[in-house]
Amino acid sequence: MNIAVCVKPVPDPKFYDKITINPETKLLERNKIPMAINPSDKNAIEAAMRLKELLGAKVILISMAPPEAKEVLKEGLAMGIDEAYLLSDRAFAGADTYATAKTLAAGLNKIGLFDLILTGSESVDGGTSHVPSQLGEMMGMPHLNHVMAVETEGDILKVKTKIENGYMLYEGLPPMVLGVSKEINTPRYVSLMGVVKAQGKPFTVWGLNDLQLNADDVGLAGSLTQPGSLRTPPIDRKVEMLDGDIEEKAEKILKILYAAGVLN
Amino acid sequence: MLKFSEQQEQLRKVVRDFVEKEIATIASKIDQEDTCPVELLRMTAQLGYNGVFVPECYQGVGLGYTERAIILEEIARHSAGFALALMTHHLGVYAILTWGNEEQKQKYLPKLCSGSIAGLAVTEPGGGSDFAGMKSTGELVDGYWVLNGRKCFITNSHCADINIVVVRTGEDEKGRPRMSVFVIDENTPGCKPGRKEKKTGLKGSDMGDVILDNVKVPASNLIGKPGDGAKIGLGTISEVGRSGMAAIGLGILRACLEDSVKFAKERIIYGRPLAKLTNIQFIIAQNRTDYEAGRLLTYNAVGIKDAGLPCVPEISIAKYFTTEAAINTAKRTIDLMGGYGVICDYPVDRYLRDAVASIPSGGTSYVMQIIIAGSALS
Numbered sequence: 001m002n003i004a005v006c007v008k009p010v011p012d013p014k015f016y017d018k019i020t021i022n023p024e025t026k027l028l029e030r031n032k033i034p035m036a037i038n039p040s041d042k043n044a045i046e047a048a049m050r051l052k053e054l055l056g057a058k059v060i061l062i063s064m065a066p067p068e069a070k071e072v073l074k075e076g077l078a079m080g081i082d083e084a085y086l087l088s089d090r091a092f093a094g095a096d097t098y099a100t101a102k103t104l105a106a107g108l109n110k111i112g113l114f115d116l117i118l119t120g121s122e123s124v125d126g127g128t129s130h131v132p133s134q135l136g137e138m139m140g141m142p143h144l145n146h147v148m149a150v151e152t153e154g155d156i157l158k159v160k161t162k163i164e165n166g167y168m169l170y171e172g173l174p175p176m177v178l179g180v181s182k183e184i185n186t187p188r189y190v191s192l193m194g195v196v197k198a199q200g201k202p203f204t205v206w207g208l209n210d211l212q213l214n215a216d217d218v219g220l221a222g223s224l225t226q227p228g229s230l231r232t233p234p235i236d237r238k239v240e241m242l243d244g245d246i247e248e249k250a251e252k253i254l255k256i257l258y259a260a261g262v263l264n
Numbered sequence: 265m266l267k268f269s270e271q272q273e274q275l276r277k278v279v280r281d282f283v284e285k286e287i288a289t290i291a292s293k294i295d296q297e298d299t300c301p302v303e304l305l306r307m308t309a310q311l312g313y314n315g316v317f318v319p320e321c322y323q324g325v326g327l328g329y330t331e332r333a334i335i336l337e338e339i340a341r342h343s344a345g346f347a348l349a350l351m352t353h354h355l356g357v358y359a360i361l362t363w364g365n366e367e368q369k370q371k372y373l374p375k376l377c378s379g380s381i382a383g384l385a386v387t388e389p390g391g392g393s394d395f396a397g398m399k400s401t402g403e404l405v406d407g408y409w410v411l412n413g414r415k416c417f418i419t420n421s422h423c424a425d426i427n428i429v430v431v432r433t434g435e436d437e438k439g440r441p442r443m444s445v446f447v448i449d450e451n452t453p454g455c456k457p458g459r460k461e462k463k464t465g466l467k468g469s470d471m472g473d474v475i476l477d478n479v480k481v482p483a484s485n486l487i488g489k490p491g492d493g494a495k496i497g498l499g500t501i502s503e504v505g506r507s508g509m510a511a512i513g514l515g516i517l518r519a520c521l522e523d524s525v526k527f528a529k530e531r532i533i534y535g536r537p538l539a540k541l542t543n544i545q546f547i548i549a550q551n552r553t554d555y556e557a558g559r560l561l562t563y564n565a566v567g568i569k570d571a572g573l574p575c576v577p578e579i580s581i582a583k584y585f586t587t588e589a590a591i592n593t594a595k596r597t598i599d600l601m602g603g604y605g606v607i608c609d610y611p612v613d614r615y616l617r618d619a620v621a622s623i624p625s626g627g628t629s630y631v632m633q634i635i636i637a638g639s640a641l642s
Contacts, residue, residue, distance in 0.1 A: 014284075071270065071273070071274065074274060075274070075277070075278070078274065078278065189278070189281065189282045189285075189286075189311055190278035190281070190282075190311075191310070191311045191312045192275060192278075192279075192311060192312030192313065192316060192325045192327065192331070193312050193325050194278075195271060195274050195275050195278055196271065196325060196326070196327070198274070199270070199271050237532075
């Protein structure tokens with residue numbers, strides 16, 4: 001079985017309180033805080049590793065990101081992934097989900113054929129949940145998102161997806177693209193030996209010229225959407241001392257919460 | 265300039281991830297309950313921490329003492345007590361790795377890398393650094409060594425599976441005590457934990473007596489040669505014990521620095537953050553300087569050890585500086601936090617207790633100064 005895992009380096013959620021937005025470009029100032037693998041992409045890596053341990057598989061990791069993401073992606077190799085591919089080029093900058101999926105699809109097609117392509121169901125920075133479906137369409141594969149469980153029965157993949165009031169069960173034959181949610185597993189801790197072995201694993205970096213794409217297909221030029229206005233909401237602290245007995249205070253608290261829009 | 269390799273940076277990141285999820289969340293609890301979370305030591309074994317400097321052929325990771333210091337610093341950042349349990353396990357591992365024969369390495373190291381816990385029992389009620397005054401004995405009877413005595417202040421006393429003990433096995437031709445080292449297998453009759461001490465700090469690691477009551481071990485359990493006890497005991501403590509304590513002190517220093525910065529930024533007084541006050545900035549500057557100095561001293565010392573060069577004075581300097589600085593830094597951080605510094609909802613009182621308890625572990629600051637002065641004056 002050949003499995004690919006698509007991952008996205010995102011601002012490390014541990015440092016969210018330090019995130020800033022450039023007032024002119026309206027983009028996150030990503031270089032100001034450390035990057036980490038998008039949390040649900042880590043679940044995708046874990047899901048791939050479990051299938052590899054169960055069935056035997058070659059698992060590769062692929063990402064479209066700036067060159068400095070290399071160290072972040074090595075964590076995936078340390079978790080047990082066999083090879084990594086970083087698609088990195090100035091031309092890829094400013095890509096929306098469509099252009100991102102197009103670039104990833106070009107990279108995947110160049111690497112080879114896959115039985116399963118896994119990715120996180122959504123990123124913690126963009127949060128659109130577009131890429132799994134877009135990738136499936138561009139790769140010509142069936143695709144499911146918000147996957148909570150994957151099991152195999154012979155050649156058949158049994159997939160459970162999260163829906164609003166429960167879950168759906170699907171059965172199908174590979175290949176397919178699955179966007180996994182955090183419920184699917186708990187990613188393993190990286191062992192020291194994993195870190196040591198990761199240093200010697202193949203790590204390929206490809207730019208625009210290595211892929212069958214034009215500059216107009218990728219990055220900002222190839223994007224169908226443009227970011228609108230982004231702003232940092234004002235966060236003010238305010239202290240108000242309330243008088244009265246406990247019931248009066250409770251009523252006053254409720255009024256304040258309604259007035260502030262916390263309760264409707 | 266101190267610069268870590270890419271691999272070391274990656275290692276620090278993954279260790280930090282583990283520590284923040286599994287240790288930071290229970291650090292206060294294990295301090296309050298004063299118990300060693302043995303299950304965590306089994307987990308760290310699976311991740312390679314317990315055998316970090318053991319070659320791969322014995323199922324270790326094959327890294328060095330710099331990587332060990334990184335692990336201990338990261339753990340001690342949140343739980344110096346638990347870091348001490350792992351640090352002490354490494355002492356037993358090091359004694360076997362360095363002075364054990366091939367058969368002993370094959371027998372014990374894979375176990376110690378994969379979850380069995382080691383302890384090193386040297387100190388006795390009569391003293392720790394006074395090897396010659398040791399009272400515990402080993403006597404060769406019918407091809408077996410019979411060990412008797414009482415070891416005290418032994419870390420991992422109540423959770424170690426495999427104990428390494430130093431006992432008196434006779435006298436040399438000049439009448440000086442001949443000390444020897446033995447490994448005692450798990451569940452060997454007569455070897456048992458005794459009284460468990462209640463410590464000021466570094467809770468989260470057991471410390472107490474190890475009782476040797478007619479413990480019978482085969483001759484093959486002798487590490488090194490008869491009479492190698494002082495060399496093995498002192499060699500292990502002076503290089504691996506004290507470098508471990510330096511890294512633990514460093515972890516406490518970083519905890520104080522990070523918590524003092526966080527508190528100074530968040531605490532609003534007279535309408536602005538505490539951090540705007542000059543006297544608070546002095547405390548932050550002192551905390552940062554102590555951490556940076558400790559960091560340079562510690563990683564320089566273990567770097568020398570990794571290079572295979574003599575390192576005892578440098579390690580003593582690092583241990584002396586970081587543990588003493590940790591006390592001062594924790595005290596300053598308590599001062600910075602005012603009333604919040606002395607309530608147990610905040611961990612800074614634990615940092616101070618841990619720092620105080622770090623001084624005697626591996627040799628007091630006075631012993632460190634004697635070694636440092638001896639080296640400078642030689």
